[in-house]
Amino acid sequence: MAQFRVCPDSGFYFDRSAESLMKANAVAGAVSLLIAGILGLGVILTRWQEVHLLPADLFYQVLTGHGINALIFWIIFFEMAILYFASSTLLRTRLAAPRWAWVGFALMIIGMVMNNIAVLQGNSSVMMTSYAPMQAAPHFYLGLILFAVGALIGCFVFLGTLVIARDDRTYEGSIPLVTFGALTACIIAIFTIACGAIILVPTFLWSIGYIGHIDAAMYRVIWWGLGHSSQQINVAAHVSVWYLIAGVLFGARPMSEKVSRFAFLLYILFLQLASAHHILVDPGISSEWKVFNTSYAMYLAVLASMIHGLTVPGSVEVAQRAKGYTKGMFEWLRKAPWGNPVFSGFFFSLIIFGFIGGITGVVMGTEQINLIIHNTIYVPAHFHATVAVGTTLAFMALTYLLIPVLFRRALFLPWMARWQPYVFSAGMTLMILFMLGAGTLGVSRRHWDMDFTGAALAFEYSGTAYTMMGVAGVGGVLGVLGGAMYLIVTVGSLLFGKKLDESAGLFQGFGVPLAPSVYNVDQPERLPMAPKLAVEQHGSGGMEAPGTFVLALALLVCFVVYYFINWDYLASVWPLS
Amino acid sequence: MSSFLPPSERIWWKTPIGKEEVLWIGIALVWCLIMFFMMPYWHIYGKQNLSNEAYQTTAPRFQARVDEMVTQYKVGEEAGIPIVKPPAGSDVYMLGRLWQWYPILELEKNQSYRLHLSSMDWNHGFSLQPVNINLQIIPGYEMVITVTPDQAGEFTVVCNEYCGIGHHLMLGKIYVKEN
Numbered sequence: 096m097a098q099f100r101v102c103p104d105s106g107f108y109f110d111r112s113a114e115s116l117m118k119a120n121a122v123a124g125a126v127s128l129l130i131a132g133i134l135g136l137g138v139i140l141t142r143w144q145e146v147h148l149l150p151a152d153l154f155y156q157v158l159t160g161h162g163i164n165a166l167i168f169w170i171i172f173f174e175m176a177i178l179y180f181a182s183s184t185l186l187r188t189r190l191a192a193p194r195w196a197w198v199g200f201a202l203m204i205i206g207m208v209m210n211n212i213a214v215l216q217g218n219s220s221v222m223m224t225s226y227a228p229m230q231a232a233p234h235f236y237l238g239l240i241l242f243a244v245g246a247l248i249g250c251f252v253f254l255g256t257l258v259i260a261r262d263d264r265t266y267e268g269s270i271p272l273v274t275f276g277a278l279t280a281c282i283i284a285i286f287t288i289a290c291g292a293i294i295l296v297p298t299f300l301w302s303i304g305y306i307g308h309i310d311a312a313m314y315r316v317i318w319w320g321l322g323h324s325s326q327q328i329n330v331a332a333h334v335s336v337w338y339l340i341a342g343v344l345f346g347a348r349p350m351s352e353k354v355s356r357f358a359f360l361l362y363i364l365f366l367q368l369a370s371a372h373h374i375l376v377d378p379g380i381s382s383e384w385k386v387f388n389t390s391y392a393m394y395l396a397v398l399a400s401m402i403h404g405l406t407v408p409g410s411v412e413v414a415q416r417a418k419g420y421t422k423g424m425f426e427w428l429r430k431a432p433w434g435n436p437v438f439s440g441f442f443f444s445l446i447i448f449g450f451i452g453g454i455t456g457v458v459m460g461t462e463q464i465n466l467i468i469h470n471t472i473y474v475p476a477h478f479h480a481t482v483a484v485g486t487t488l489a490f491m492a493l494t495y496l497l498i499p500v501l502f503r504r505a506l507f508l509p510w511m512a513r514w515q516p517y518v519f520s521a522g523m524t525l526m527i528l529f530m531l532g533a534g535t536l537g538v539s540r541r542h543w544d545m546d547f548t549g550a551a552l553a554f555e556y557s558g559t560a561y562t563m564m565g566v567a568g569v570g571g572v573l574g575v576l577g578g579a580m581y582l583i584v585t586v587g588s589l590l591f592g593k594k595l596d597e598s599a600g601l602f603q604g605f606g607v608p609l610a611p612s613v614y615n616v617d618q619p620e621r622l623p624m625a626p627k628l629a630v631e632q633h634g635s636g637g638m639e640a641p642g643t644f645v646l647a648l649a650l651l652v653c654f655v656v657y658y659f660i661n662w663d664y665l666a667s668v669w670p671l672s
Numbered sequence: 673m674s675s676f677l678p679p680s681e682r683i684w685w686k687t688p689i690g691k692e693e694v695l696w697i698g699i700a701l702v703w704c705l706i707m708f709f710m711m712p713y714w715h716i717y718g719k720q721n722l723s724n725e726a727y728q729t730t731a732p733r734f735q736a737r738v739d740e741m742v743t744q745y746k747v748g749e750e751a752g753i754p755i756v757k758p759p760a761g762s763d764v765y766m767l768g769r770l771w772q773w774y775p776i777l778e779l780e781k782n783q784s785y786r787l788h789l790s791s792m793d794w795n796h797g798f799s800l801q802p803v804n805i806n807l808q809i810i811p812g813y814e815m816v817i818t819v820t821p822d823q824a825g826e827f828t829v830v831c832n833e834y835c836g837i838g839h840h841l842m843l844g845k846i847y848v849k850e851n
Contacts, residue, residue, distance in 0.1 A: 342675030625674030
């Protein structure tokens with residue numbers, strides 16, 4: 096029985112079971128995003144002090160759920176879909192052990208539901224970090240463990256699929272760059288899940304009384320091996336998505352396979368160690384250890400991101416120039432398809448991740464500068480730039496690509512899709528910038544009441560801090576609106592979008608494959624190597640992508656200036672030694 | 673299109689690299705090195721560094737040392753919390769617990785103190801405002817830093833690590849007096 100279909104629009108071959116798994120994971124991710132978004136609205140409307148919507152207990156409960164659903168469930172479900180796509184679809188091969196993949200998916204769903212129930216019951220408002228000795232209900236930890244085991248199975252299915260593709264020789268030469276990036280994400284994911292197991296299994300046993308004591312400092316060190324590395328999976332995954340989108344939209348080829356792959360390799364070697372920047376102001380950890388992990392480990396990963404920051408838009412520029420958009424520095428960018436949400440989402444994700452997320456991350460990850468930033472609202476501002484815009488918007492852009500290709504539906508309300516990346520980026524950027532400002536003024540994160548109503552002693556933040564939190568509130572609401580537009584378009588497309596192929600009915604969008612007649616390919620042709628360039632452009636005298644180089648220099652200038660401003664600010668606080 | 677196709681060269685790791693990439697990698701590497709050297713530089717020439725001094729402790733042991741300081745140097749009380757004025761240059765203690773920083777410290781401007789911090793129960797965050805110095809306070813560990821307040825006035829310790837439903841009630845005070 097034939098198990099592949101070829102998408103007439105994109106030319107991608109879809110293995111039937113891989114396709115269903117991608118759909119199911121993407122839909123589960125979107126459901127998590129929906130939960131995260133609704134809870135996020137509660138969070139931002141409470142932090143906006145003039146509105147101050149929720150009571151304290153509900154606020155902390157909502158904040159816990161928002162963090163876990165957004166940072167773990169949404170992202171990892173979607174990444175599973177990306178792993179299956181980057182292995183089975185891109186390499187034109189059958190998926191390894193689809194039954195195991197479904198078992199993994201089921202475990203992830205059970206884990207997600209279990210964890211959400213624990214939070215909903217109200218005894219597990221411990222935040223995503225769940226720092227021991229603050230204790231949550233046992234099924235809070237168990238849910239996370241089951242989810243992680245499910246994700247681990249997905250990682251091994253991905254690796255198995257790569258092995259099958261290699262054995263069956265379904266492609267010529269080396270695996271494509273996007274698959275290479277997904278492999279990077281998968282390796283980091285396995286490391287992440289191992290850290291999670293090392294800390295969450297004992298914590299679970301402690302919560303049911305089998306273990307007497309969890310050391311609070313040790314918990315933080317190992318938990319961050321899970322907590323931050325999980326965000327490194329995102330980086331590797333969304334950089335791969337950037338390359339994929341650049342390839343699909345522009346026919347862009349990596350400027351240099353060697354450089355881009357080397358940058359991914361740097362992620363594998365160093366990114367996880369960078370998790371140390373969460374414990375820069377903890378007792379009991381030496382300066383040497385902090386400096387080593389910050390500089391040697393984190394900066395080599397930063398180097399990798401700076402490389403991708405040049406090569407991704409650079410590859411777009413080269414492709415655009417080859418099409419004749421050669422006027423001046425930026426015609427290639429001005430004439431890009433700004434009305435296509437796949438492009439605008441991709442490009443805003445790239446810019447906001449680099450300029451805001453990247454720079455703030457390095458600054459606050461500096462050993463001494465962390466003193467003026469640790470646990471202020473600056474921290475969530477930073478990771479909203481990296482994850483909520485960088486990763487999430489890249490995945491949103493990819494969704495607009497996948498709805499016709501994977502789900503075989505036309506976009507529902509295309510005008511809304513067109514505006515979505517703009518509304519989401521504008522709102523989130525507004526929120527992020529003003530949260531950064533408020534954090535610099537000392538406003539703390541994870542805090543219900545910046546008025547400290549009812550406290551025995553009194554303290555008042557400056558009026559500017561209140562204004563900033565208010566503007567951040569407006570931005571956050573706009574961001575949630577942008578998120579809602581995304582969900583309306585995606586869910587609407589699955590339910591009401593015009594069918595592009597014979598469909599298996601309503602449920603095909605939720606994991607069921609298309610009608611059997613669509614699958615008419617027994618074995619796809621072997622994936623050829625990319626065509627050679629007619630003229631070898633590399634190594635010639637001029638630059639291929641001068642516009643991108645100028646953009647990169649602009650990034651560097653912002654980076655340097657902002658970095659030293661923060662040292663200057665640090666120099667103004669009380670001397671410590 | 674080759675981002676999702678196998679590289680056009682079988683031996684892709686031997687292809688030459690474009691000019692802007694080489695240049696950019698060089699610039700980025702130099703910048704990373706500068707950022708690395710800034711940290712040791714600040715350890716030597718900068719005035720804001722954390723000490724590496726920390727001890728494992730227990731809540732009762734730390735509490736006993738706090739109480740000892742309070743009985744010896746208590747000078748007043750505010751909102752039921754003792755105000756303590758230890759001599760300049762001495763060891764001073766502050767503990768975090770649900771939901772209070774204890775006791776209130778009165779320090780002299782431009783004098784150095786060895787400040788000991790620990791938590792009696794969960795993680796807490798020592799966030800000195802409006803100066804904006806932020807430290808992680810972990811139960812079972814005692815952090816020791818030498819502080820030299822260089823401004824006089826009233827300073828507040830906000831708890832900035834989530835510690836349960838009364839988190840927002842958890843404030844402490846440090847008064848710095850001109851000498």
